[in-house]
Amino acid sequence: MTNPAKHDATPQAELGFLANHKELLAIRVRPAEFARLLGVSKQTVSTWIRDGKVTINTLDGLLDVRRAIQDVLRNTSPGRLRSRVLRQAVTDALELRENLARAEDRAEAAEAALREAQREIAHLERWNADGDAHADTFRALLIERADELRAAPPEAWEKTLSELSDAAWDVVDPEEAADAMDVAMRAIHETEGGGGA
Numbered sequence: 001m002t003n004p005a006k007h008d009a010t011p012q013a014e015l016g017f018l019a020n021h022k023e024l025l026a027i028r029v030r031p032a033e034f035a036r037l038l039g040v041s042k043q044t045v046s047t048w049i050r051d052g053k054v055t056i057n058t059l060d061g062l063l064d065v066r067r068a069i070q071d072v073l074r075n076t077s078p079g080r081l082r083s084r085v086l087r088q089a090v091t092d093a094l095e096l097r098e099n100l101a102r103a104e105d106r107a108e109a110a111e112a113a114l115r116e117a118q119r120e121i122a123h124l125e126r127w128n129a130d131g132d133a134h135a136d137t138f139r140a141l142l143i144e145r146a147d148e149l150r151a152a153p154p155e156a157w158e159k160t161l162s163e164l165s166d167a168a169w170d171v172v173d174p175e176e177a178a179d180a181m182d183v184a185m186r187a188i189h190e191t192e193g194g195g196g197a
Contacts, residue, residue: 028062037065038072048072138168 029037034054035045048054053075054068073093141164142149149160 028057028060028064030062031056034063034065034068038069048076133171134165134168137171138165141167 031045031049032042035042038045045054048071049056054063054071056063142161145160145164149157152160
């Protein structure tokens with residue numbers, strides 16, 4: 001009995017045809033039939049099997065079409081793949097890899113921006129906490145020296161208040177407060193610059 005697939009004179013299948021007929025991808029075929037499906041020579045499929053690029057069932061000598069196509073795409077250099085049926089899949093796969101690489105670059109840049117934003121938020125939170133500590137200390141010192149301020153002439157108040165403010169900042173780490181102030185001022189300027197456009 002002859003195999004009807006060997007005498008089929010219909011044109012070779014395109015990948016789109018295979019994708020639209022999932023039942024064809026679920027079948028198991030001989031290496032020669034797999035070669036016809038892909039539009040390559042029997043020798044090419046034999047070479048793929050020999051080199052381990054395609055896995056064949058050793059019990060019955062048949063190939064699972066879906067797995068074999070995945071093996072070919074995974075294990076064959078795109079430039080050396082001669083199958084016109086898989087050429088579009090290879091092109092699509094390369095395009096997907098390039099898109100993935102670009103997406104990974106964008107994700108990496110976004111993560112770096114997020115880390116920088118988190119550092120700035122931490123600085124602003126410290127600045128806010130330092131400002132609160134300064135205000136509380138300044139208020140306590142102001143209450144403590146209220147009688148002295150009332151007794152002093154108004155011209156002397158500015159100097160006394162400046163001294164009280166400096167004394168209140170002594171409670172806070174001055175370098176940390178200055179760093180936090182720089183971050184806060186930069187954030188304010190960026191916001192004003194972005195809002196004015």
